[in-house]
Amino acid sequence: MLLTPATADRFVLSEVDHAFARDPYPTYALLREHAPLCRQPDGSLVLTRYEDIRAVMADPLTFSSDKRIDFKPRFGDSLLYEHHTTSLVFNDPPYHTRVRRLLGPFFAARTLRQMEASIGRMVDRLLDQAAPRGRMDLVKDFALVIPLNLIGDLLGLPWDERQPLLHWATAILGALEPVRSAAQLAEGNAAVEDAKAYLRNLISRKRAAPPRPEEIDVLWALIEASEAGDGLTELEILHNSIFMLNAGHDTTGSLIANGMDLLFRHPEERARLGAEPELLKTAIEEMLRMESPLQIGNRRTVRNTRLGDVAIPAGTYLHLVIAAANRDPRQFPDPERFDVARDPNRHLAFSHGIHTCAGNSVARMEAMLAFGKLLQRFPQVRPLAPAVRPHRARFRVIESLEVELGPEA
Ligand code: HEM
Structure with a gap:
């Protein structure tokens, strides 16, 4: 209509x-x-509206993230239900606080600095591989491979076992779409089953041969905390690990692919960035605002409340359209304009409040390396066909974006 x-x-x-x-x-x-x-x-x-959505995100006591009520009719007694209702993002304190505290150290600045060099080398390797061909699919050969390996490193997954992660992420998160088929649900459930079996097996291998203390390994840290008695159950470890594998993958890939697509569609802003590479930081924030990878979040009211002059009874399910808030003219002057130097830019792409994306600094670091290295080495990179988008509303996904790299700088 x-x-x-x-x-x-x-x-x-x-x-x-x-x-x-x-x-x-x-x-x-x-x-x-x-x-x-x-x-x-x-x-x-x-x-x-920006103001309404930010107010909801800021008040977890009134607006709950617990999805047990909402996901029961949608997922029944399935593995998707078990997964989503056990991951921290779809829970309230005190469980949410407990998981978040355990994950905290892995997103600290020191850990990021440790990962930065290895991610930089990986981006260089991907560009080395594409250079002789002169072209690549920006999504499959670049944007998704970077977060896949970052998450793999973070959770201590052996290199040659990372391939299924992309399918798991797409299948599990795809089942959250407002429009979804029975086949998508079946695929999502099968993906949770496979991911659980894989991680169980990996945990037993880690127990037999523990990683070295200096190695970054969230999974191992969660296992050790649970053995020390102040951690999570095995099921909680499995589902929060699966959540992290998914949360950091599609979304970051989507930031890189959508960001390049925005630069392709706005040649004058791209030229500005080329002339002033120090604008890359604000340019990435603007990409997050204009094409927010997670477009819709949800909450449920646990008590009667109001938003502006509208009364909202307890038990109301809310769809928070982050993508709309981020173009609200009440918050952003000239919001439809892609402005690589926009500042301030208080977008909600990483949410706000207690559920603010735990991986936001990681995602920003990956994007800095991806755009910085690609644009520096291939300043004339250009699309060979328009971006292909699947039928998805919750996540802003590009399936494929063929590019010609052009001459090396
Ligand atoms: C551009 C990339 C990313 C975007 C746009 C993004 C977006 C988001 C958003 C909007 C939320 C909060 C949802 C809500 O309030 O209901 C969230 C939560 C989360 N994200 Fe991200 N994310 C990204 C990358 C990552 C990465 C790379 C990781 C991990 C390595 C990660 C881990 C998490 C975790 C653990 C949570 C749960 C936080 C909590 O509930 O306290 N994300 N993300």
């Missing part, structure tokens, strides 16, 4: 089509202006 200002309040998130998935922003602009708390047929609300 074509929405107009008069019909914006009839928008139904669970019925969005492929055209919407390709370009959801005009619809989100209509909602933001004419139906900012848009009621859905199931009683839930779609929120699109």
